[in-house]
Structures are given as C-alpha cells and as structure tokens.
Amino acid sequence: MDQKTAVVTGAARGIGLATADLFLEMGWRVVMVDRDAEALEAEAGQRQSVRAVHCDVSDPDAVTAMAEAAAGWAGRIDALVNNAGVAEFGPIEQTDFATWRRVMATNLDGVFLCSQALVPALKETRGAILNIASISGLRASTLRVAYGTSKAAVIQLTKQQAAELGEYGIRANCVCPGPVRTKLAMAVHTQEIIDAYHDAIPLNRYGTERELAEVITFLCSDKASYVTGQVLAADGGFDSTGVGLP
Numbered sequence: 001m002d003q004k005t006a007v008v009t010g011a012a013r014g015i016g017l018a019t020a021d022l023f024l025e026m027g028w029r030v031v032m033v034d035r036d037a038e039a040l041e042a043e044a045g046q047r048q049s050v051r052a053v054h055c056d057v058s059d060p061d062a063v064t065a066m067a068e069a070a071a072g073w074a075g076r077i078d079a080l081v082n083n084a085g086v087a088e089f090g091p092i093e094q095t096d097f098a099t100w101r102r103v104m105a106t107n108l109d110g111v112f113l114c115s116q117a118l119v120p121a122l123k124e125t126r127g128a129i130l131n132i133a134s135i136s137g138l139r140a141s142t143l144r145v146a147y148g149t150s151k152a153a154v155i156q157l158t159k160q161q162a163a164e165l166g167e168y169g170i171r172a173n174c175v176c177p178g179p180v181r182t183k184l185a186m187a188v189h190t191q192e193i194i195d196a197y198h199d200a201i202p203l204n205r206y207g208t209e210r211e212l213a214e215v216i217t218f219l220c221s222d223k224a225s226y227v228t229g230q231v232l233a234a235d236g237g238f239d240s241t242g243v244g245l246p
C-alpha cells in the first residue's frame with residue numbers, strides 16, 4: 001500500500017504510454033486506461049505493476065466502472081493523468097456538429113468525467129490531477145475550431161479544479177504539448193504544417209513522447225508539491241514567439 005499509483009488515460013500509445021512507462025520507472029503502479037482494447041492489452045501485457053482498464057472516457061458509466069476497478073486494484077490513487085484525446089482539424093464551416101461533439105466528448109467531457117470519478121480516491125491521498133491540453137488551446141488558428149476550443153476549455157477546467165480541490169490537498173495542473181510525432185498528430189499534420197512548425201519553434205524540432213512524460217510525471221510528483229493551477233507549455237518555445245499556429 002506504500003507504492004503510489006497513477007491512472008493514465010489514453011495509455012495504449014503515444015504520450016500516454018510514455019507517461020505510463022516513466023511512472024513505472026519511478027516505482028509507481030499504473031492503471032492504463034484506453035478505449036483501444038487490443039492495443040491496450042498488447043502494451044499492458046508486456047509490463048509489470050500495471051492494470052489495463054478498457055474504457056471510453058466519454059462514457060459516464062464506463063468511467064464509473066473504470067474508477068471502481070482502478071481503486072479496487074490499487075487500493076490508492078495518487079495521480080490522474082487525463083491524456084486521452086482526439087484531433088480533428090477543420091475550419092468552422094467545414095466542421096459538422098457530429099465532429100464537434102466527438103472532439104468535445106473525449107477531450108473535454110472525458111477530463112471532467114474521469115476527474116469527477118476519481119476525486120474521492122484522490123482526496124484520500126491528497127493526490128494530483130494532470131490534464132493534457134495543447135498549444136492549440138493557447139492560440140487560435142484557422143483550422144482547429146473544435147480541437148482548439150476543447151483544449152482551451154481543459155485549461156480553464158484545470159484552474160477550476162485547482163481552486164476547488166486545493167482544500168483537500170489535491171493539486172491540478174495542465175501541460176500544453178507542442179507537436180509530437182504521434183499517431184494523433186501525424187494524421188492531421190500535413191508536410192506544410194510540419195515545415196512551418198520546424199521554422200517557428202525556437203528549438204526547430206518536434207518534441208518526443210518521453211520529453212512530455214518527464215514534465216507530466218514531475219508535476220504529479222512530490223517535487224511539485226507547491227505547484228497547482230498552472231499551465232505549462234512543453235513546446236520547444238513555440239508559445240513564447242507569438243507566431244500563429246500553422
């Protein structure tokens with residue numbers, strides 16, 4: 001029961017999987033949550049000290065069951081990383097309502113539902129919530145009406161959580177990744193977008209999943225025990241430049 005436990009959503013690949021791995025290296029146990037059952041089982045099966053929970057974070061009943069399974073397996077939950085996300089890029093007139101809802105359902109509703117379901121467990125450990133937004137939530141662009149709006153809402157939701165849950169010792173922070181070459185990003189990043197990012201980012205490159213995992217796990221750890229309500233862009237300096245999103 002002394003071993004800490006993190007719940008990581010969207011843990012079957014990308015930034016979520018790298019985050020799960022870094023928690024494991026830190027000696028934590030990890031509840032790996034994803035809606036892609038096949039990928040989840042394949043990755044969880046290769047690791048010790050993990051529990052895989054198949055769950056669509058936009059489904060309230062599934063999230064309730066996930067929270068029960070996580071707390072039942074681990075006995076304690078010290079951190080929740082709301083990482084599951086989807087990206088669909090399009091301008092206002094080409095974004096139909098079904099697309100808008102699909103993006104909001106995972107990116108925003110999922111963060112609300114998972115946080116709400118796990119707050120009781122996090123109160124017991126004075127744990128941490130870490131929400132993944134995006135630089136698309138900090139800057140407007142011509143392409144990201146649904147995605148950017150969902151991520152801006154996650155930033156505000158983080159501040160609400162920090163303000164409300166601080167009295168229970170729960171910290172809530174938000175990481176805004178810059179571009180990382182995951183399946184999510186490469187499905188929507190055209191060569192034009194990739195080239196523009198390379199030019200605009202002061203470090204002149206995409207980030208890696210591991211670089212994001214380092215920031216995420218730091219903010220969940222006791223090393224960040226006096227940090228809450230913060231929004232940290234891990235983006236190679238992109239947000240500091242004032243350049244528009246490609």
Ligand code: NAD
Nearest residue numbers: 010012014015035056057084085134177179180182184185
């Ligand atoms: P990814 O597509 O590689 O991984 C996302 C994971 O989330 C997948 O395993 C997927 O199955 C899971 N998932 C999606 N919807 C889900 C749902 N409703 N319920 C449960 N699981 C679900 O993507 P990634 O790039 O690793 O993205 C992780 C997070 O980082 C996302 O929130 C994304 O918006 C954010 N982000 C990524 C980038 C980037 O460039 N990759 C930039 C900024 C922000």
